[in-house]
Amino acid sequence: MNEDAPLSARAAATRQRILDAACVEFAAKGLAGARVDEIAARAGANKRMLYAYFGSKEDLWLVVLEDAYAAKRAEERALDVEALPPVEAMRRLVEFNLRYTAAHPEFVALLNQENIHRAAYLQRSAQVPAMYSPLLDSLRAVLARGGAAGVFRRDVDPLQLYVTIVALGHFYLANIHTLSTIFGAGLEREAALREREAHCVAVVLGYLRP
Structure with missing residues (x-):
């Protein structure tokens, strides 16, 4: 995804949900213990979107x-x-x-x-x-x-x-x-x-x- 391109309101909301979900998962389980599947599910998104917005x-x-x-x-x-x-x-x-x-x-x-x-x-x-x-x-x-x-x-x-x-x-x-x-x-x-x-x-x- 082009990081310089502005996100739509919907995309920005999805990105923020992923960030919020990741914060909860990482705080509870650490980097090693957190799972991308669980972060995506908590955010109501899919792994493809997570990787598109954030990479790894x-x-x-x-x-x-x-x-x-x-x-x-x-x-x-x-x-x-x-x-x-x-x-x-x-x-x-x-x-x-x-x-x-x-x-x-x-x-x-x-x-x-x-x-x-x-x-x-x-x-x-x-x-x-x-x-x-x-x-x-x-x-x-x-x-x-x-x-x-x-x-x-x-x-x-x-x-x-x-x-x-x-x-x-x-x-x-x-x-x-x-x-x-x-x-x-x-x-x-x-x-x-x-x-x-x-x-x-x-x-x-x-x-x-x-």
Whole structure:
């Protein structure tokens, strides 16, 4: 299929259904376990259409990954942290990353699976690195404003900070069932999420304090 040719409304809807179905199947079963037949059946399409729109199952996996990253970045951009005071901007970013991960377990599952493959498919993507370069620029600007205002330390690496922010929420939610079993607590409950959210914010803001 000519990727430069615009899709009809019907074709675009079919393509989106295939993507949605693939996301569910891949999140549940991984790349190796998911079957093209099941994805097509879930989407109400046929395998011929799936291959026409996406090529191989591996190509479809990459598109699903790219869409998952793009969806998160779109919501992150909507926070408009550049318009907020530095401390509030950082608080929103920390809270967002925890809450987004909690609301999108499929994102956690897809990333965990891609790490099993050592990012072999993501390495083929030009889109995802391009999405995150502006994010680091935005975070760097927030840190600079906070440093100028005397509320943040001035020696913070924005990449290291962003990885820490993501890790504080991702590890908790990626391992929520084992953690709940080990510690005998319902860590998925809203009250527990609020407690974790407050802790993550306190950790990041405490680190940034000059």
